[in-house]
Amino acid sequence: MQFTGMQGELLQCLQMVERAVATRDPSEELTGVYLEWSNEKLTVRATDMEIGIEAYGQVQSSESGSAVLEGKFFVPLVRRLPPGEVVVKLIEEQQMLEIKAGTGSFRLQTMAVEDFPTIGSDTKEPKATLPSGLLARMIRQTVYATRKDQGHSAFTGILMECSSGELRLVATDSSRLCFNRQSLAGGEDFKIIVPSRTCTELLRILPTDTESTVEISLVGNQVLFSLDNVILISRLLEGQYPDYTRVIPSSTEAEIVAPCSDLAAALERANLMGKKGPAIVTFDLEEGVLRLQSRDVELGESEETLVVEQQGPKVRSSFQARFILEMLKTVTSEKISFGLSNGLNPGIIRPADSQDYLYVIMPVRTV
């Protein structure tokens, strides 16, 4: 019972599933990586019962077989093997797995194979199919706004909602909200809250090229993302997502259009003015000139002006610099549009050429 594969391919599979290996498990079986080979196909699987990942690779195998190996040792071993052919052989009577690469030969104790959970299911219904690069971009443009601490559980994940021909991703931590939509042909309706950890792991495995597609489907209480060579299954967050549409203001008093990189650079500098707390930047807009001011009592202050295209009257509002910067980093367009209102009304940032990516940010009260 053995198979022969390339180190690079084996490692690629292992790296995909690595993050799903349980770090602590009372029965220890989930700290393992499951390998199965038959008909030239290698399946590598790991799960911690929160998320599960299964990756597939090409190998040459004469006889099919399966084994579970301690993830903490097997993955680093394969990573350090020399590039080239790797021969993996299961010695059943000793419950050992022999790995041969180059001049090296390694034998690892295997773990019980029977109880390793399977993931995925034949009864899945595909809910939506979209280019993987697109999903990756949408996740990247929302995941940073999820709540990092505990608390309101639904806010620690991303809302994925598919209805009336479009897919919408929403994330919020209650001081800002990301909204991202994409029209989608033939998607069925669903509404799920995906944990942010799942989204981060998904970003690691989603190829960024536009050729490949990813299929989102619901399996029981879980969501399954399927790609050609890898699938990821994840549990969903409990709870109701609040009605985010009420948070997005329909209009603002004034609106500016500015080069994204210039604004980001100015904010990076202003962001330094925060020794203990987050840096607060005051946006002062008057006759096409945006004045950015930030001040820290102990540190000092900064002031900078940008010439922008302005519509509407003069306004003044303050925001956490970091919140705006996080958003600007995910914008691919050259220019952004920033809608501002006086007082404590929220601002809206979006790429100047798109209505599909909205960022609503609550101002900070300043004295």
Add this chain to the structure above:
Amino acid sequence: MKRFADLAGQGGLVESLQQAIKSHRVAHAYLVSGEAGSGKKTLALAFAQALLCQEQTATVCGVCSNCRRIEQGTHPDVAVIEPQGGRIRIDEIRTLKDRFALQAYGGSWKVGIIIDAETMTDAAANSLLKLLEEPFGQAVLILLSSSPSKLLPTIVSRCQVVKMQRLSRTQIAAYLEEEEEIPAETALVVAGLADGRLGRAMEVASPKSLAWRERVLAVLAHEDGRGLEALRLAAELDDEPEAIEFAFEVMGSWFRDMLLAATGCPQELIVNQDYFAFLSKEGKLYNEHAYHSAIYQIEDTLRAIRANANRRLALDTLLYLLSDLTSFLKASENHKYGKSSRS
């Protein structure tokens, strides 16, 4: 693992929990109270199995994957929290909250079991309070405690309290005979020492505990008193402190039996029935005061050892005194009920 309905002697309790499952009126939090070894954890796990069992008949089939996983402690929807280093800390509760924030893996119930809930730190208890107030979805929290009075009243008031029932001696003895194949006479003795708790009975029935009992009784049930042998036993107990509590229970039961035998009680009430002949003969040799005093002395010594007295010295003194009951005859006047022998 015992099937839910077979939980010996807990029939009424099991029935009401099953009824709750059937009528979809499962409370979101339970507090199971009962002394150590009274079967709290067994009950909680069986309840979890009954909730999640794929048969969905409010019983435990024991063969479906859910039942088996719960038994192995690997079910993703059942979280069991135990004290780490004597305390349950806030991190433990946070992990529980994280797990509860996800929808159930199997799509039905999520169960959290907190063993020795009274060991929660204040921070942990307050953090748990939040979860008790706003349970996520279909979730049940089961708190287990041998001293529920140590829990925050705000926690207790949010739980449905379930008290483990005490089993009669004959129930326990019958169970030990049938399920554990323990000889009838030993089973009855063990049941007498178990104080109405089945889990405790299983511990007492272990060969190690039974050996200690024999060892202790060999010293006490010697007709002429054996000072040297008593001191040897003291040394052995000093080497194995975890056996002390049990040895003291045996001693206590012995003098209780002596007292009963002296007053001519029927055999059923005697704990150490296998020594009945000896007890009824020997019991008449001394007066009741001597036995009273011996029992007080045992309790006092145990209290002193728990309070960190010099273990060896306390054991030496106690066992030496017990090996010769005549020593209590003279002093007996000093011992009145409820008063410490040292006061």
